[in-house]
Amino acid sequence: MKPATVNPPHLITFSTTTCRAKGGGHLRRYISKIFVSLVAVVAVMAAMSNAQAQIPVNVQVDAVELETSAIDTVPIVITGADGIVAMHVEITYDPAVLQWDSLENGNLLSSNSLVEVNPDIAGTVIVGIATLDPVSGTGPLLLPRFSVLGVDGATAAVGLQNVAAWDENGFDVLIQTQDQNLAIAGGSGLPILLIALIVGAVVIIGIAAWLMKGRRTPPAVSPGSTPATVGPAPGAAGSQVSVNQPVTLLDSQQNPVGQLQPGQFYTVMEENAGWYAATDAAGNSGWVSATMVNW
Numbered sequence: 001m002k003p004a005t006v007n008p009p010h011l012i013t014f015s016t017t018t019c020r021a022k023g024g025g026h027l028r029r030y031i032s033k034i035f036v037s038l039v040a041v042v043a044v045m046a047a048m049s050n051a052q053a054q055i056p057v058n059v060q061v062d063a064v065e066l067e068t069s070a071i072d073t074v075p076i077v078i079t080g081a082d083g084i085v086a087m088h089v090e091i092t093y094d095p096a097v098l099q100w101d102s103l104e105n106g107n108l109l110s111s112n113s114l115v116e117v118n119p120d121i122a123g124t125v126i127v128g129i130a131t132l133d134p135v136s137g138t139g140p141l142l143l144p145r146f147s148v149l150g151v152d153g154a155t156a157a158v159g160l161q162n163v164a165a166w167d168e169n170g171f172d173v174l175i176q177t178q179d180q181n182l183a184i185a186g187g188s189g190l191p192i193l194l195i196a197l198i199v200g201a202v203v204i205i206g207i208a209a210w211l212m213k214g215r216r217t218p219p220a221v222s223p224g225s226t227p228a229t230v231g232p233a234p235g236a237a238g239s240q241v242s243v244n245q246p247v248t249l250l251d252s253q254q255n256p257v258g259q260l261q262p263g264q265f266y267t268v269m270e271e272n273a274g275w276y277a278a279t280d281a282a283g284n285s286g287w288v289s290a291t292m293v294n295w
Contacts, residue, residue, distance in 0.1 A: 060178035106140030249286025258284025
């Protein structure tokens with residue numbers, strides 16, 4: 001069949017051109033829809049990935065109870081860590097209640113970790129962490145130790161500020177922190193009080209013993225005692241003693257038996273536990289405390 005017998009040539013040409021134009025528009029619209037759909041899928045996937053990346057890692061002060069007058073550990077715990085290789089942490093505390101002592105690494109830090117500490121500012125400890133073994137999981141990150149100055153019933157505020165972290169790719173890790181207001185219990189305060197009481201009792205007993213030294217019962221006089229004749233040491237048997245004022249001689253029952261007078265020398269017949277046996281001018285023998293004579 002010839003085209004001329006069906007439609008005029010100009011109609012065939014118009015019809016073909018119209019079909020081509022219409023067919024091209026449909027294709028462009030179809031491709032445009034596919035492109036928009038792909039962009040939407042990529043955007044959704046990026047949003048999901050970004051949402052996952054933005055899940056924060058929690059760093060908090062552990063809620064422990066402190067003991068007054070003790071050195072206590074206040075763990076800094078991290079939750080949900082994933083591939084962290086560097087951190088900056090600032091620990092804050094009340095210097096009127098706590099005194100900085102030292103810092104130890106937590107279980108999540110390996111031996112390939114470098115931890116730098118700067119406690120020079122009262123109330124703030126700055127910690128820098130770099131590790132070859134990325135920190136992942138949940139557990140103690142740092143173990144700071146404080147001397148507890150607060151009394152029983154007081155509280156100690158320990159907090160975190162300016163905490164930052166970076167992963168293996170150098171990206172920032174979203175961090176959220178949690179502070180604590182820690183309670184202080186009696187703890188070791190009671191033993192310290194007991195030690196003070198014991199020391200005080202020992203001192204009192206020692207003073208009492210010293211005061212009673214001169215009042216001990218003198219030993220019995222040995223009737224056969226004779227003075228040494230050559231070079232006795234001061235206070236030893238055979239040495240000479242004198243008194244500055246009249247001093248009573250006592251027997252073994254602390255009864256007066258004679259008296260030493262100033263201005264005379266008396267020969268020591270025997271020495272026993274700080275007591276001297278001597279004879280007065282009247283021939284009466286007895287004991288006199290070493291604290292009462294001169295030699």
